[in-house]
Amino acid sequence: METTQTYLKEIFATDQGAVYQCDKEGNFLLDFAGQTSAFKFPCFFALRKRINQIDLAKMISNPDTSSDIEIICPCGSNRVFVLNTMEIIQLKDLLNGAKVMMELNSILFERLYRVAV
Amino acid sequence: MRDIVRQKTSLTEEIEIILNEQIKLEAKASALYLAMASWCDQHGFLYSSEFFYKQSGEEREHMLKIFKYVNDVGGKAFSPEVAGIPQDFDSLKSVFVGGLEQEIANTQALNRVVDLCYKVKDYTTAHFMQWFLKEQIEEEFIFRRALELFEVIGEEGVGTYMIDKKIPDIKYTHE
Numbered sequence: 001m002e003t004t005q006t007y008l009k010e011i012f013a014t015d016q017g018a019v020y021q022c023d024k025e026g027n028f029l030l031d032f033a034g035q036t037s038a039f040k041f042p043c044f045f046a047l048r049k050r051i052n053q054i055d056l057a058k059m060i061s062n063p064d065t066s067s068d069i070e071i072i073c074p075c076g077s078n079r080v081f082v083l084n085t086m087e088i089i090q091l092k093d094l095l096n097g098a099k100v101m102m103e104l105n106s107i108l109f110e111r112l113y114r115v116a117v
Numbered sequence: 118m119r120d121i122v123r124q125k126t127s128l129t130e131e132i133e134i135i136l137n138e139q140i141k142l143e144a145k146a147s148a149l150y151l152a153m154a155s156w157c158d159q160h161g162f163l164y165s166s167e168f169f170y171k172q173s174g175e176e177r178e179h180m181l182k183i184f185k186y187v188n189d190v191g192g193k194a195f196s197p198e199v200a201g202i203p204q205d206f207d208s209l210k211s212v213f214v215g216g217l218e219q220e221i222a223n224t225q226a227l228n229r230v231v232d233l234c235y236k237v238k239d240y241t242t243a244h245f246m247q248w249f250l251k252e253q254i255e256e257e258f259i260f261r262r263a264l265e266l267f268e269v270i271g272e273e274g275v276g277t278y279m280i281d282k283k284i285p286d287i288k289y290t291h292e
Contacts, residue, residue, distance in 0.1 A: 009118040023119045041125045042193060099130075102122045109120040 011105075012098040016090040019098035028098075032091055035079065043076035048095040050074070051088065059085055126191025132239050133192040135230050136183055141197040142226050143180035146219050147173045148202045153212050155204070162209055162281040172216070179249065186245055209277050210267050217260035224253040255289040262287045 007024040017032035154169035187194035234243035
């Protein structure tokens, strides 16, 4: 019998967090800033897109005290991210790194496992 | 590890982005033709007005065709924001010149989509886009023929009246 542990695969990790894939549920787990949240496929990529759209240069150059905080309420999640500039950079690295690893996984599947024999 | 990404969608991110840009372009064309229909209606060019109402509807259908395709293959289609549509035009001729320019821009944009499809080896989307490329032959043809009427008939006297009357007769029959 498979345990829950075997379904969870680490996709990408940094010092600040990690992204896991749950093979059973087909969703992703984001471990960041001490909390873990589950995201369905479209919601995970919507969050990544939202984070990538943040204009970091504008945030940094704006002297307003409120400008260095971004509040993000991702779809399909109860979690609210309140991120400062550094955390946005860290989360951006984590999500984009995970995306690259997912693409690599797709390439491996295409080249190694789905090749007709 | 399961290949969840491929199981959920066959679109790469770059193809999804360029298809959403194309959705926006088709929506913009639909809105532009609606503005042209309104201008023609106001200025008494009723046949041209009808022509542009029809063109506007067709562009919206094109937009929906791509929109549904993106969602069908697991991507996310974005409902486009359209702004900056010109509402006034100098003359009936300038309306058709604007229409032809729009169609040329659309053909070039579609070519870029197909070009990218081949670059990333997305032959499914490349095949899907063939219908649009074929459609562009007709679209450009109709606007070119319309502009030729301005040269053949001339705009003096009852010229624009005659041109307007001839617009519905333009048909592409070389499919």
